[in-house]
Amino acid sequence: MRSVIATAAFVASLLAGAAAAQAQQAAPIPGSVLAATCSGCHGPAGRSVAEIPPINGRTEQQLLSAMLDFKNDRRPATVMNRHAKGFSDDELAAIAREISANWR
Amino acid sequence: MTRTKLTRRAFTGSLLATSALSACAVQTAPAKAHVVVIGGGFGGATAAKFIRLEDPGIAVTLIEPKSEFVTCPFSNYVIAGFKQIGEITHNYNALTGTHGVRHVRDIAVAIDPATKTVRTGSGQSIRYDKLVVSPGIDIRWGAIEGYTEAAAEILPHAWQGGAQTLLLRRQLEAMPDGGVVALALPGNPYRCPPGPYERISVIAHYLKTTKPRSKILALDAKDAFSKQPLFQDGWNALYPGMIEWVPLNKDGRITQVIANERTLVSEFGQRHRAAVVNVVPPQFASKIARDAGLANPDGGSAGWCPVDPITFESTRIKDIHVIGDASIAGAMPKSGFAANSQGKFVAKAIAAALNGRPAFAPVYANTCYSLLAPDYGISVADIYRATPQGIVAVQGAGGVSPRTPADAAQFRHLEATYTRGWYSSATREIWGT
């Protein structure tokens, strides 16, 4: 059972990687563009005042490891796992850089 | 002041509203360009704000007749009685005050691409360098025989927020215990794919808690719907025996209404009379978009507006970008979340074009949360990329909430909590700060 899930996850990550890579052929997409989606749930500049946790004021490392953990199903989540899988690891790093630098 | 001068001059919401004298006193740099936005809903209000954030040197005018916007998201909870309409009503004060968007409280009645002007109901002509059109949907009156604007006063659609929302609420309150609530549901595409099924769920919640002998009959012009297994699991668990869903292949498609008898007539002639009837009718892009020639005139996507997947510029008319429900956005659904996402990226695309920078690859997103009860939430999420095949969802990412999570009650509870979190953050981003 475990190996079936692991294989499925591996295939999924390959597919996600392929789609991301294909769309990315040109220049890498800047972090400011990639992070635009996050404020829809985490609020302007990540300063959520509601039921979804705020993500402003975090270090780059905190953000990147959280996103990689979500992407690889190492951290329980309702929706972040589904979102994090939409980005390559490099893109998650760019998002973490952008948010730690500019979402204060 | 001539029109050209007006469009070139930098202005803020307050500046234009005041006299020419004070306008002269405030010596701001001339605006490098003027963007006009039609519609202050999820797409348009986002675009207006984010163009100003991207480049404060661009002047932005929002044409929107309303001074307050009642959202469709969360309107199902007003209908079910656990939200008040005031909680889903937003104004444009932050947009005009904080972000310097000029709000023209008027309706756009014509667009002339040759002179790049928008004409308003009161006769103003407003020139644009770039135009964003986000007017949402109109009901296709008459697509269901007998379903006219007058009929909608008896059989509400409640598919645009405000008076219709409250009308359906009042009818449910007035209905006796043991009555039937009938819904007529449309084929694809339409605004908010899971919306009708969320509505069925929360009406069931209201009936279960106040009128438990009542029933819901949903007559559908489709054979399948968004998040279907999750909805049907929830209906069985929360409202056993209360909801009957009739698909297209069981003669679910309604082709006629008899308003004064509160009766729905199916394709093959079955008549359904009910205590309360909610018609979610077929829709198309709102009038201004169709009148301007932005919509496809025929074919399977007639009435909706084709756009470039990277910039949302109309493929029919240059320098006009169509976003939100009115646009054909590939795999993206007609949702407020999607319109908000498109609004941010169209702002980036327009700011890039006006500053002579190349367009970039956008990464759109959507998440549609639905409540089946105040403490029971589910979602569908996707990330999208613009490809030569149009806007496609990233494979291996996104998808719906798990059907059998380890602790299901806790999972649905958390997603109900995050449903409220999304609404709060999104509306604060669009109208609030």
Ligand SMILES: Cc1cc2nc3c(=O)[nH]c(=O)nc-3n(C[C@H](O)[C@H](O)[C@H](O)COP(=O)(O)OP(=O)(O)OC[C@H]3O[C@@H](n4cnc5c(N)ncnc54)[C@H](O)[C@@H]3O)c2cc1C
């Ligand atoms: C019951 C229901 C529940 C929903 N729930 C959700 C949800 O939970 N999550 C979600 O993401 N989405 C949800 N939606 C979908 C969401 O409401 C729409 O997708 C969203 O509003 C689309 O944004 P828009 O900018 O295209 O149009 P709108 O938000 O409708 O804005 C259009 C605006 O344009 C203005 N306008 C129209 N014509 C003109 C003109 N000629 N001149 C000037 N102004 C004009 C209108 O007055 C209006 O203010 C729901 C919809 C319904 C019906």
